[in-house]
Amino acid sequence: MIPFNKPYLTGKEAHYLYDAVYTGKLSGNGKYTQKCQNFLKEQYGFGKCLLTTSCTDALEMAAILIDIQPGDEVIMPSYTFVSTANAFVLRGAKVVFADSRKDHPGIDEDLLEALINSKTKAIVPVHYAGVACDMDKIMDIANKHNLFVIEDAAQAIDSFYTGKDGIKRALGSIGHLAAFSFHETKNIIAGEGGMLAINDPQFEKRAEIIWEKGTNRSAFFRGEVDKYGWVDMGSSFLPSELISSFLWAQIENIQDIQKVRVEHWNQYYDGLNEWVTKQEIQVPKIPDSATNNAHMFYIVCKDGEQRAEILNKLKSNDIYAVFHYLSLHTSPFYAEKHDGRHLPVTDHYSECLIRLPMYYELEDTQIEKIIQILTSS
Numbered sequence: 075m076i077p078f079n080k081p082y083l084t085g086k087e088a089h090y091l092y093d094a095v096y097t098g099k100l101s102g103n104g105k106y107t108q109k110c111q112n113f114l115k116e117q118y119g120f121g122k123c124l125l126t127t128s129c130t131d132a133l134e135m136a137a138i139l140i141d142i143q144p145g146d147e148v149i150m151p152s153y154t155f156v157s158t159a160n161a162f163v164l165r166g167a168k169v170v171f172a173d174s175r176k177d178h179p180g181i182d183e184d185l186l187e188a189l190i191n192s193k194t195k196a197i198v199p200v201h202y203a204g205v206a207c208d209m210d211k212i213m214d215i216a217n218k219h220n221l222f223v224i225e226d227a228a229q230a231i232d233s234f235y236t237g238k239d240g241i242k243r244a245l246g247s248i249g250h251l252a253a254f255s256f257h258e259t260k261n262i263i264a265g266e267g268g269m270l271a272i273n274d275p276q277f278e279k280r281a282e283i284i285w286e287k288g289t290n291r292s293a294f295f296r297g298e299v300d301k302y303g304w305v306d307m308g309s310s311f312l313p314s315e316l317i318s319s320f321l322w323a324q325i326e327n328i329q330d331i332q333k334v335r336v337e338h339w340n341q342y343y344d345g346l347n348e349w350v351t352k353q354e355i356q357v358p359k360i361p362d363s364a365t366n367n368a369h370m371f372y373i374v375c376k377d378g379e380q381r382a383e384i385l386n387k388l389k390s391n392d393i394y395a396v397f398h399y400l401s402l403h404t405s406p407f408y409a410e411k412h413d414g415r416h417l418p419v420t421d422h423y424s425e426c427l428i429r430l431p432m433y434y435e436l437e438d439t440q441i442e443k444i445i446q447i448l449t450s451s
């Protein structure tokens with residue numbers, strides 16, 4: 075049996091967890107939280123980093139930080155996970171869904187400008203499969219219309235974008251804010267976990283307050299104020315040290331994890347090359363401006379029928395591939411609220427995309443077997 079995902083342990087998780095437990099600091103914002111935040115900030119050039127209990131929480135923090143009010147509009151792809159939208163819906167925003175690109179499930183940057191009006195407050199690009207959206211285009215549009223950009227970088231750790239200035243920047247360091255996920259299905263995991271990168275310094279102070287239940291406790295611990303109290307709205311967005319100590323073991327090994335995943339990805343890509351061309355199946359395209367963090371290997375079938383056949387064939391060989399994202403604009407919760415525009419490219423991915431097994435411990439021979447099964451008729 076080859077599962078779709080298998081959480082990888084570097085071996086140090088229990089050790090750091092033990093340390094956290096027996097040091098006696100279990101609640102949030104301790105040694106391991108600081109280590110993770112500092113490392114990620116240094117390594118990827120993010121602004122201030124705050125660990126959260128999920129990417130969902132990081133997105134909710136972002137919605138509070140940009141002060142979303144009922145009636146504000148936020149533009150995002152329909153082909154994404156529900157949390158991208160929910161975070162803004164919770165604050166009363168109207169979500170305006172944009173269609174995806176034909177060559178990539180990310181948001182079609184060329185459709186954005188037509189969706190902007192006086193109520194628009196933010197654009198939320200999702201770096202699908204860890205592959206960069208055209209951030210130059212998105213930032214230019216946002217700057218022109220005075221909008222915030224919040225990168226949903228849930229899948230995008232250790233992936234980069236090179237803009238027209240020739241500078242290579244980490245995804246999640248470009249928008250005003252960015253949200254990452256360390257859910258067990260992502261490259262770097264903590265069971266459940268996430269992070270908000272705060273690249274626009276105007277949000278730094280308030281982010282820390284919202285993170286700590288609306289109090290200035292962080293400033294108090296640094297000795298900047300002599301008592302702490304309720305100074306803003308907020309929630310409990312920070313993870314305990316049990317989560318961040320586990321995460322630290324993963325972060326320490328990020329280069330190794332990434333190297334192995336990219337090898338798996340390349341094996342799929344090369345092995346399936348001829349077959350996909352013959353079968354008119356679309357494979358991931360990494361633009362020159364982007365890098366590949368091998369978050370997922372997906373194929374896009376030519377129709378739903380072909381997808382069903384392929385999924386069946388894999389399943390009957392005990393290989394668990396999955397599909398995902400029922401388009402949000404046709405979801406039971408949002409269909410009635412959606413403005414009625416057809417989003418055919420989104421629907422196409424929704425109907426035709428397959429994610430193949432992808433995890434660190436996947437063996438070359440297993441990938442070879444998957445390739446053989448797919449390519450045999």
Ligand SMILES: *Cc1c(COP(=O)(O)O)cnc(C)c1O
Pocket residue numbers: 127128129130131154155157158200226228229254255256257266267268
């Ligand atoms: C995984 C994911 C999320 C949610 O992450 P959690 O950490 O589970 O909250 C949000 N957006 C995208 C695009 C994701 O892939």
